[in-house]
Amino acid sequence: xxxxxxxxxxxxxLEHVLRTAAACAGLGLTGVPARATTxxxxxxxxxxxxxxxxxxxxxxxxxxxxxxxxxxxGRIAPDGWCALYKPSS
Numbered sequence: 522x523x524x525x526x527x528x529x530x531x532x533x534x535l536e537h538v539l540r541t542a543a544a545c546a547g548l549g550l551t552g553v554p555a556r557a558t559t560x561x562x563x564x565x566x567x568x569x570x571x572x573x574x575x576x577x578x579x580x581x582x583x584x585x586x587x588x589x590x591x592x593x594x595g596r597i598a599p600d601g602w603c604a605l606y607k608p609s610s
Contacts, residue, residue, distance in 0.1 A: 560594040566603040568593055573602040582609040 578584050579599035583591040590597040592605050 560590075560592055561605075562594055563603070566593045566605050568597070568601060568603040570598045570601045572600050573606075576602055576606050576608070578602060578606075580609060581605075582607045584609070 577599065578590060578597050578601045581590075583593075583605065584597075584599075585591050588596045588598065590603075593603055
């Protein structure tokens with residue numbers, strides 16, 4: 522039996538698939554837009570623990586729930602506010 526005709530072991534096949542997927546993700550070929558992962562400090566975002574002009578973190582597009590923001594580091598109050606506020610759609 523020639524080498525080409527032998528079945529590929531499952532483990533080797535899965536390793537190849539995972540390497541290919543990782544390479545595609547690294548090159549941005551996944552079809553999913555890249556997201557910014559760098560968060561700024563509360564000071565840099567002018568964060569405050571209270572709402573401002575009716576705007577609050579829990580109504581922002583960056584709010585992730587559980588006291589977490591996608592753009593600001595640290596524990597974020599749902600009724601807080603910062604200069605990065607963007608209303609959720």
